[in-house]
Amino acid sequence: MPEILSAKGVTFGYLKEDNELNIVLKNISLSIQEGELVAILGHNGSGKSTIAKHFNAILVPQEGKVTACGIDTKNEEEIYRIRQQVGMVFQNPDNQIVATIVEEDVAFGPENLGIAPAEIRRRVDEALKDVGMYEYKDHAPHQLSGGQKQRIAIAGIIAMRPRCIILDEPTAMLDPKGRREVLTTIRKLNKEHNITVVLITHYMEEAAQCDRVVVMNDGELLFDSTPRDVFSHVQILKEVGLDVPQTTELCHELRRAGINLPDDILTEEECVEALTSLLEGVR
Template sequence: MEDIISAERVVFGYPKEDNQLNIVLRGVSLTIPEGQFVAVLGHNGSGKSTLAKHFNAILVPNEGKVTVCGIDTTDEDKLYDIRQQVGMVFQNPDNQIVATIVEEDVAFGPENMGVDPAEIRRRVDESLSDVGMTEYRTHAPHQLSGGQKQRIAIAGIIAMRPRCIVLDEPTAMLDPKGRREVLSVIKRLNRENGITVVLITHYMEEAAQAERVVVMNDGEILFDAPPREVFSHVQELKEVGLDVPQATELCWQLRQAGVDLPGDILTEAEAVAAISDALRKKGVGAR
């Protein structure tokens, strides 16, 4: 399977007033294969958003190398090609919506790419269908909910036909319903359309639904593994200021109290089954 994104020993810092660098990424290396759904976690200042901005050349390394579909992100002549391959969705959808009609906003990217009008029409229709927003095609974006706006922002990106979408905390400003809507769209695009997804998030339940979780701490990768393995390290995650899914937390607390439960529980259903089984073994509730 081809790697969409490859980072090799990436060092990056933001300039300070004394011309020194405030180092944010400290030799980060990882690869993201095509079709994978990766969640990136980390407390504020851990480097996760800075890393995300390297994935479509918004930022480029001070040291090390990032390639996107084999293209070095420092090659300024290839920026257009890189950003065709990797689309970015940011936290505030209002910053990405540029038109006063939904379908015109979704068409904006393909129009600027010089796509044929008939193909633009097809892409707009398909993209709005992909995010479940076809019925709002003639609406004004500012009249939509936060979750709906974010789905329009995602539609605008997928209309450009990227192979990968990087989403930088896209649900941070949304209510629970909006978060569920957006996550559902992200998962479906990955599962049904094969789009590679990199989701920067601070919601543990979102990360638990990814195929792979990368945990950043102080500019370095602390964990890089499937969610079940990452979230089994409850104490280590707490020590770097992160939570775990609520079901995982509950079962961890019960294990600390001496209840015999598995250490890799992620979901409420798994927690209910495991706790019920532990109670049956102790004869609680037996008739």
């Protein structure tokens, strides 16, 4: 698969009141391939949102190089083209909804790209169907639930036909139902439309459903592997202030109690199967 996002030796810091730099990215190198569904985890201040903003050219590295769809993000003349291909969805959908009618909001991005009206109509309808919100196209966004608003925000991005979508904690303000709705939408876009997705999240169950998990700690990469491999390092993750999926946590505690279980169990089904096998062996 071709590379779609790349960070090579990236260092970045925010200026503090005393004019010193608070370094939040330390020589980060990370490559994301087209079509991947990648979760980025880390405690507050780990640098996960900062690296996401680099991929969308909201921020540019002070040292090193970032490319998005092959374009150097430091090239100011290409920012518009980067934003066309790499969309970003933020934590609070209210910050991205700009119109008083759902379909008008989804049309906002394509209109700014100068797309023909007939094509905008087609894209808006398709995007709303993709996120399961077509029946709400004439509704007022402020009357929708949090999960529905977030799906409208995602529809507004996919109507611009990006190759990649970066979501910065899109479910942080949602209830469990809203989180499930948004995650289902994200997985559908990735699997059915081959849109590359980078999901910044602090929900371990969401990360466990991704193809790959990147863990950041104090501005550095701690892990970059499959969910099964990353979440097998329960103790290390806890030491850096992160949780693991509940099933993984349960199996970890059972192993500590002397029960012989595999250390890479990730799903409830795998846990049930492993415990059933143990109990049958005891009979």
